[in-house]
Amino acid sequence: MIKAVVDTNVFVSSFFGGNPKKIIDLWKTGQIVLCLSGAIIDEYVEVLRRLGLQDERELEELLEIFATGIHVIFAAQTPKLNIVCKDPDDNKFIECAVALKAAYVVSGDKALISLKEYMGIKILTPTEFLHLIRNDRNADR
Numbered sequence: 001m002i003k004a005v006v007d008t009n010v011f012v013s014s015f016f017g018g019n020p021k022k023i024i025d026l027w028k029t030g031q032i033v034l035c036l037s038g039a040i041i042d043e044y045v046e047v048l049r050r051l052g053l054q055d056e057r058e059l060e061e062l063l064e065i066f067a068t069g070i071h072v073i074f075a076a077q078t079p080k081l082n083i084v085c086k087d088p089d090d091n092k093f094i095e096c097a098v099a100l101k102a103a104y105v106v107s108g109d110k111a112l113i114s115l116k117e118y119m120g121i122k123i124l125t126p127t128e129f130l131h132l133i134r135n136d137r138n139a140d141r
Contacts, residue, residue: 007107
């Protein structure tokens with residue numbers, strides 16, 4: 001079971017296709033487990049609203065998907081870490097990964113990606129993550 005935290009920029013970009021959509025498709029089909037915290041869900045919703053997803057029904061459907069717990073692990077509490085990240089707001093993704101023992105944080109944020117790794121958690125771009133997943137699948141054959 002591959003556990004990953006998906007940064008807001010990747011999650012929101014998934015609505016427009018490309019590699020972020022492929023990552024969310026991996027979650028929807030159970031090939032990865034999405035690790036979430038309250039702070040992450042709040043940011044997802046806030047950014048989607050800012051981008052024009054004002055339809056409360058659509059937001060409720062999204063939250064219901066998370067609430068079902070299918071291929072999702074939710075951290076009720078996350079540790080407060082003093083991470084050397086340029087944007088302290090990005091700490092929530094690493095804190096969630098630490099709390100839930102996720103192997104990966106997938107992000108398009110250059111400052112976060114520049115960390116490369118934290119406590120054994122790999123911080124990868126969507127392209128790097130998909131490449132790694134494909135290689136793991138091929139190794140299993």
